[in-house]
Each structure stands twice: as structure tokens, then as C-alpha cells.
Amino acid sequence: MKKRKFGLALSLILAAGTMLGACGNAEKDDAKDNGADKKENFTVAMVTDIGGVDDKSFNQSAWEGLKSFGEENGLEKGKDGYNYLQSKSDADYTTNLNTLVREDYNLIFAIGYALAESVADVADQRPEAQFAIVDSVVEKDNVASITFKEHQGSFLVGVIAGLQTKTNKVGFVGGVEGELIKKFEVGFIAGVKSVNPKAEVVSKYAGSFGDAAKGKSIASSMYASGVDIIYHAAGGTGNGVFAEAKDLKQKDPSKEIYVIGVDRDQHEEGAVTVDGKDYNVTLTSMVKRVDVAVKDLATKAKAGEFPGGQIIEYGMEEDGIKISDSKENISEETLKEVEKWTEKIKSGEQKVPTTDEELKVMKF
Amino acid sequence: MSKYLSKLTIPLLAVMLGLIAGSIIMLISGYDPIAGYGVMLDGIIGEQYYIGESLRTIITYVLAGLAVAFAFRTGLFNIGVEGQLIVGWLAAVWVGVAFELPKFIHLPLAIVAGALAGALWAFIPGYLKAKFRVHEVIVSIMLNYTALYVTNYLINDILTDKKDRTERIADSASLSSPFLQSLTDYSRLHWGIVIAIICIIIMWFILEKTKMGFELKAVGFNQHASEYAGMSVNKNIILSMVISGVFAGLAGVMEGLGTFGYAAIKGGFTGMGFDGIAVALLGANTAIGVALAAILFGGLKAGALNMPLQIGIPSEIVDIIIALIIFFVAASYFIRWLAQRFNQKGVK
Numbered sequence: 001m002k003k004r005k006f007g008l009a010l011s012l013i014l015a016a017g018t019m020l021g022a023c024g025n026a027e028k029d030d031a032k033d034n035g036a037d038k039k040e041n042f043t044v045a046m047v048t049d050i051g052g053v054d055d056k057s058f059n060q061s062a063w064e065g066l067k068s069f070g071e072e073n074g075l076e077k078g079k080d081g082y083n084y085l086q087s088k089s090d091a092d093y094t095t096n097l098n099t100l101v102r103e104d105y106n107l108i109f110a111i112g113y114a115l116a117e118s119v120a121d122v123a124d125q126r127p128e129a130q131f132a133i134v135d136s137v138v139e140k141d142n143v144a145s146i147t148f149k150e151h152q153g154s155f156l157v158g159v160i161a162g163l164q165t166k167t168n169k170v171g172f173v174g175g176v177e178g179e180l181i182k183k184f185e186v187g188f189i190a191g192v193k194s195v196n197p198k199a200e201v202v203s204k205y206a207g208s209f210g211d212a213a214k215g216k217s218i219a220s221s222m223y224a225s226g227v228d229i230i231y232h233a234a235g236g237t238g239n240g241v242f243a244e245a246k247d248l249k250q251k252d253p254s255k256e257i258y259v260i261g262v263d264r265d266q267h268e269e270g271a272v273t274v275d276g277k278d279y280n281v282t283l284t285s286m287v288k289r290v291d292v293a294v295k296d297l298a299t300k301a302k303a304g305e306f307p308g309g310q311i312i313e314y315g316m317e318e319d320g321i322k323i324s325d326s327k328e329n330i331s332e333e334t335l336k337e338v339e340k341w342t343e344k345i346k347s348g349e350q351k352v353p354t355t356d357e358e359l360k361v362m363k364f
Numbered sequence: 365m366s367k368y369l370s371k372l373t374i375p376l377l378a379v380m381l382g383l384i385a386g387s388i389i390m391l392i393s394g395y396d397p398i399a400g401y402g403v404m405l406d407g408i409i410g411e412q413y414y415i416g417e418s419l420r421t422i423i424t425y426v427l428a429g430l431a432v433a434f435a436f437r438t439g440l441f442n443i444g445v446e447g448q449l450i451v452g453w454l455a456a457v458w459v460g461v462a463f464e465l466p467k468f469i470h471l472p473l474a475i476v477a478g479a480l481a482g483a484l485w486a487f488i489p490g491y492l493k494a495k496f497r498v499h500e501v502i503v504s505i506m507l508n509y510t511a512l513y514v515t516n517y518l519i520n521d522i523l524t525d526k527k528d529r530t531e532r533i534a535d536s537a538s539l540s541s542p543f544l545q546s547l548t549d550y551s552r553l554h555w556g557i558v559i560a561i562i563c564i565i566i567m568w569f570i571l572e573k574t575k576m577g578f579e580l581k582a583v584g585f586n587q588h589a590s591e592y593a594g595m596s597v598n599k600n601i602i603l604s605m606v607i608s609g610v611f612a613g614l615a616g617v618m619e620g621l622g623t624f625g626y627a628a629i630k631g632g633f634t635g636m637g638f639d640g641i642a643v644a645l646l647g648a649n650t651a652i653g654v655a656l657a658a659i660l661f662g663g664l665k666a667g668a669l670n671m672p673l674q675i676g677i678p679s680e681i682v683d684i685i686i687a688l689i690i691f692f693v694a695a696s697y698f699i700r701w702l703a704q705r706f707n708q709k710g711v712k
Contacts, residue, residue: 050631077676078676079673079674083673085669085672085673086672086679088679088683089634089635090624090628091619091623091624091634092669094552095417095552095666095669096669098413098417098550098551099669099670099673100673102411102413103673114528114628117529117532117626122550125550126550176528176629176631177520177526177528177629178526178527178528179527182526206631207516207629207630207631208630208631208632209631210631211631211632214631237631
């Protein structure tokens with residue numbers, strides 16, 4: 001009796017397996033067909049980090065760059081043009097990169113330093129594929145590395161925060177503590193202290209780039225402790241900082257609290273309407289033109305000039321780093337100061353720290 | 365016969381319902397469900413690479429599922445598998461990074477370290493339950509958070525100098541296998557598959573063939589009767605949690621020594637430990653059932669990655685579909701009730 005049931009179960013599984021197998025094969029043939037006729041176009045795709053493509057920040061900016069590249073070259077979103085894959089956890093990075101290689105994309109962007117290790121692995125295994133990584137350096141012949149001088153832009157928004165703060169207390173919310181976000185933090189602190197030595201900077205790390213709830217609770221405790229301006233370098237986590245600032249503004253429109261956005265101009269993120277009146281909690285944004293960098297590189301690669309093995313650095317000199325254009329919340333005097341400091345940084349007169357040690361040497 | 369059959373039909377029915385509900389969602393959002401599931405299947409078994417990646421995902425689910433299922437059999441709800449997995453992950457990587465030893469010592473040592481860490485993390489709720497009757501669910505949930513933040517701290521401040529991930533483990537402690545990778549076109553399939561299979565056999569053997577297993581199950585069925593029969597309920601509670609923790613720790617070892625080769629700061633839970641609960645439920649808490657359920661879950665997770673790319677189904681919809689399947693699995697009590705009603709009518 002028992003054996004018979006086992007046999008039944010076994011045959012069921014076998015039958016299911018055969019059916020599934022058959023489906024799989026049919027699909028595979030389809031995929032092959034699609035693969036064959038797509039070689040005509042130059043195709044490009046990107047893998048996001050866990051912030052997702054709609055993080056209103058870093059990943060989104062990269063995707064905008066890719067979209068604009070695609071539109072200029074008459075490509076469509078999808079397998080035959082430009083595309084993205086989102087990563088839900090860090091387990092997905094390698095899989096996503098591999099999947100895109102298997103789909104024969106001509107150029108594959110990895111967005112974020114978290115993907116560096118995965119890019120290095122996959123680039124070794126697939127020497128014929130072309131990769132680009134943003135925000136990190138991977139020294140392989142088939143990988144182009146794009147980095148930014150985020151400390152410069154962070155210094156400038158620090159100057160703005162230092163001059164605009166009324167409580168002499170400003171905050172910094174980072175995503176995950178590490179070399180990259182440190183550049184934002186120390187640049188910001190140096191900027192604040194350069195113009196306002198009395199001001200205090202509180203730093204806090206959320207431990208994630210995709211945790212808006214955590215960002216909200218950190219912002220809540222910071223604003224409660226008297227901080228009036230928060231600079232976030234936390235991707236999707238930063239959306240929580242905006243949410244908290246807007247909530248507080250909603251409750252009490254007279255409250256002067258601000259957020260400094262990052263990566264993109266986050267002006268629209270800060271818009272809030274109370275009793276028919278429009279306010280905006282975005283003071284300014286440290287704009288990092290990931291979109292420009294991504295588009296540049298895709299254009300180069302399309303022309304057959306893929307800069308494999310090179311490190312391309314974007315700073316204020318290359319217009320890769322700047323302050324956002326929306327400046328309604330900033331006073332005239334502050335803007336003049338910002339211009340002064342911009343020149344100082346560009347000319348090399350003002351050195352901007354990138355690590356804790358360099359910041360310590362500056363003795364604020 | 366009917367009892368045996370219903371054991372199989374109910375989970376299958378739950379999965380079918382989940383898939384149907386998922387296809388309705390896809391239809392509403394304007395995607396073709398047949399193409400969607402076709403692409404998903406392709407992402408599970410379409411090519412060697414995908415088979416390798418699916419198997420790799422399944423390995424972890426097998427162990428997480430075994431961990432939950434084992435405690436369930438003793439009447440304990442080990443919701444702390446997630447935390448035990450995280451500490452197991454870190455402990456294994458720590459040993460993998462810190463020592464330089466020949467492979468035949470280093471690898472087993474790292475694996476054992478991970479398993480022990482998981483066991484220790486599960487011992488705490490087990491002990492508290494046995495001694496003070498503190499409910500294991502509460503303790504183990506809290507220990508999940510403790511595990512998450514303690515390991516983040518250790519990685520950030522002790523193991524590295526303010527970095528967000530540890531060094532890579534030495535090759536001598538790695539489970540990854542060039543042979544398996546070449547077989548599956550550079551997927552990350554690793555030797556953990558052998559460990560997972562051994563663990564399935566061990567669980568079956570302990571529960572079905574040993575006196576210890578009999579006692580553990582007896583405590584699960586009825587504590588008072590077991591005590592009256594002369595068994596130590598407290599000892600069995602602790603033992604069950606510890607063995608469950610070993611499985612959970614090993615699940616972490618698979619990630620640490622197999623898939624990743626390092627431990628990174630986590631912003632939140634991996635979710636694998638929680639999915640293990642669904643795997644155990646679907647597998648009816650038996651070793652073979654867990655293996656089958658893990659194949660389903662691992663397959664779904666791996667195959668889902670393929671859907672956004674191939675036909676543009678957003679990954680959020682894929683998440684909803686997976687969640688629906690879990691929902692129907694968890695709601696299998698309802699299905700069982702329906703099936704019984706149906707059967708009764710048939711008898712009449």
C-alpha cells in the first residue's frame with residue numbers, strides 16, 4: 001500500500017517535471033530568436049542597488065541618463081534597447097549582472113559601490129562583456145570606473161547650511177558607513193565649520209540605502225534635538241528624511257526646518273502645501289550628475305571608444321558636481337559666499353577633506 | 365490512503381491557488397500570465413546557469429525550512445531562525461577570514477563555527493522556555509534584532525575598520541566550487557548542496573529512527589503525557605531548539621562560505637529565516653516535505669528575477685505573486701476545511 005502511494009507521488013513529480021521541462025525549452029527557443037535579431041542595436045542596461053530605480057536619488061539619476069541616451073539614439077525600453085534590473089538584496093547583484101550578460105547587452109552599468117565585488121567577479125568570468133561601475137573602482141580591462149568628487153559638492157552645501165542655520169545645529173544622515181559616504185560627511189562638516197565654527201554637526205548612519213522608515217525616525221529625533229537643517233546622503237533612506245520634514249511643516253508651517261537633497265535636484269521631493277499655501281523644505285541639493293556620466297560613457301561605448309580599465313572622475317571642474325538650480329530658500333548673501341568658495345575649491349586654494357583623518361588635520 | 369493523499373494535495377492546492385491568484389493580478393495589471401510564468405520557469409530551469417542559481421537559492425531554503433520544521437515537531441515555534449542564520453553567517457566568515465589553515469581543517473572548522481553560533485543563539489530561547497516558561501516566540505523575535513545589530517557592529521567596528529563588509533574568506537574556507545561553476549556556466553552553485561542533502565537525511569533519521577526523535581515528537585504531541593511517561597520535557601525543549609539552531613546556523617554558513625564569501629552590514633533582515641517558516645508549513649514539517657517546498661520557494665525566488673527583464677513585469681508584482689502563494693500556504697487550514705466539507709458531502 002505504502003509503496004503504491006509512493007509510486008503515485010513519484011510519477012506525479014515526474015509528470016510535472018516533464019511538463020515543466022517542456023515549457024522551459026519552448027521559452028528558451030523564443031529567447032534565442034529574440035537574441036538573434038537584436039544585435040542590430042547598441043543595447044545598454046543597468047543594475048540598481050537595493051535602493052531601486054525610483055529612489056528619487058542615485059539610481060533614478062542613472063536611469064534618467066540611460067533613458068535620455070536611449071531616446072537620443074532612437075532606442076526603446078526593453079530587451080532591444082535600454083533596460084534596468086532592480087536588486088532586492090545584495091544576493092541579487094551577481095545574478096542580475098550575469099542575467100544581463102546572458103542577454104547580450106553591449107554595455108552594462110552597475111550602479112553603486114556595493115556592486116563592486118560582483119562586477120569584479122563577473123568581469124573575470126565574462127571577458128567579452130563590457131561593464132561600467134559608478135562610485136567605485138574595479139581594475140579590470142573590461143570595466144570602466146566612474147567616480148565623483150562628492151566631497152566638493154558636500155562642502156558647498158555645508159557652506160550653505162552653516163550660513164543658513166538659525167539654531168547652529170545641523171545634521172547629516174548617511175546610508176551605510178564606509179569610504180564613499182564618509183566623503184559626503186567630512187566634506188559637509190568642513191563646509192559648515194569653514195563659515196560657522198560655532199555650529200555643531202550631528203552625524204548618524206541608517207545602515208541602509210533603502211530604509212525610508214529608518215530615515216524618518218532618525219530625522220525625527222534630529223529635528224527634535226534642535227537641528228534645523230539635515231543633509232542626507234542615503235539614497236532611498238533619505239526619502240524618510242523628506243517625509244519627516246514635510247510632516248513637521250504640515251503641523252507647524254512657521255517652523256523653519258530644511259533638508260538638503262543629494263544626487264539629484266530633490267526640489268520636488270520637498271514640496272508641501274499647508275492651508276493652500278505652498279512651502280518647500282528642500283534647501284538645496286548636492287547634485288551629482290550620474291545621468292551625465294552614464295550618458296557620456298554610453299555614447300563613448302556606442303562609438304566604439306569604451307574606456308575599459310580607466311577611471312573617469314567627475315568633479316566641479318567637469319560640471320559633474322554642483323549645487324542645484326532651485327535656490328528660493330537661500331539668501332542672496334549665502335549665494336555670494338557659495339560662489340566665493342566654489343572658486344576657491346576650483347582653483348585648489350581650499351582643500352576639501354575626504355576622510356576623518358584629513359578632517360582632523362584641518363582642526364576645526 | 366486519504367490521509368496520505370491529503371498531505372500531498374493540500375499543499376499542492378495551495379500553490380495552485382497562489383499561482384491562479386497571481387495570474388489574476390498579472391491580468392489586471394495588463395500582463396500575460398502565461399508568458400509571465402513561462403519566463404519564470406525559464407529563469408528556474410531554462411539554462412544551466414539558471415538551474416545552478418535556483419539550486420543555490422534552494423540550498424539555503426532547505427536548511428532554513430529544516431530549522432523551523434524541527435522545532436515545530438517538538439511544539440516549538442522557532443521564529444528566530446533569521447537571527448540564528450545571521451550569527452551563523454558571521455561566525456563562519458569570521459573563522460574563514462581570521463585563520464590560515466589547510467582546507468580539510470579550515471572548511472569544517474568554519475562550518476562548525478557557524479553551526480555552533482546558530483545553536484547558541486537558539487539555546488537562549490530554549491533555555492528560557494524550559495526554565496522559566498518564557499514564550500520562545502517573544503525571545504527569539506527579540507534575538508533576531510539583537511543578532512542583526514550585534515553583527516552589524518562587529519563587522520563595522522571589530523572585524524574591519526569602519527568598512528561595510530568583511531574581507532573575503534580564505535580559499536581554504538570556501539564552499540564555492542570551480543567544478544560546479546563550470547558545470548553551470550558560472551552560477552554561484554557551491555558544495556553546500558551536499559550539506560543540505562546530508563541535513564535532510566539527518567533530520568529524517570533523528571525524528572523517525574531514534575529514541576531521541578521519538579521523545580522530541582512526544583513532547584510536541586503532549587507535554588504532560590510525555591512527562592508522565594518519564595521523559596524530561598525541559599531537556600527536550602532545549603535540545604530541540606539547539607538542533608533547530610544548528611540547521612539555521614548552517615543556512616547562514618551557506619550564504620557566508622558559499623554564495624558570498626564575506627559578511628556585509630545589513631540594513632534589514634535577509635528574509636530567508638522567515639521564508640523558512642513558510643517552507644516548513646508547506647512541507648508539513650517533514651524532512652522530505654521541506655525539501656520539496658524549498659525547491660518550490662527557491663525556484664520562485666530565482667525565477668522571479670527573470671520576469672522584469674524578459675517581459676517587463678515589475679518586480680513588485682512578482683513580489684505580490686510570491687506573497688500570495690505564501691498566503692495560500694499559510695491559509696491551508698482553510699483549504700483543508702473546504703476539502704473536508706467536500707469529502708463529507710461525497711460520502712453522503
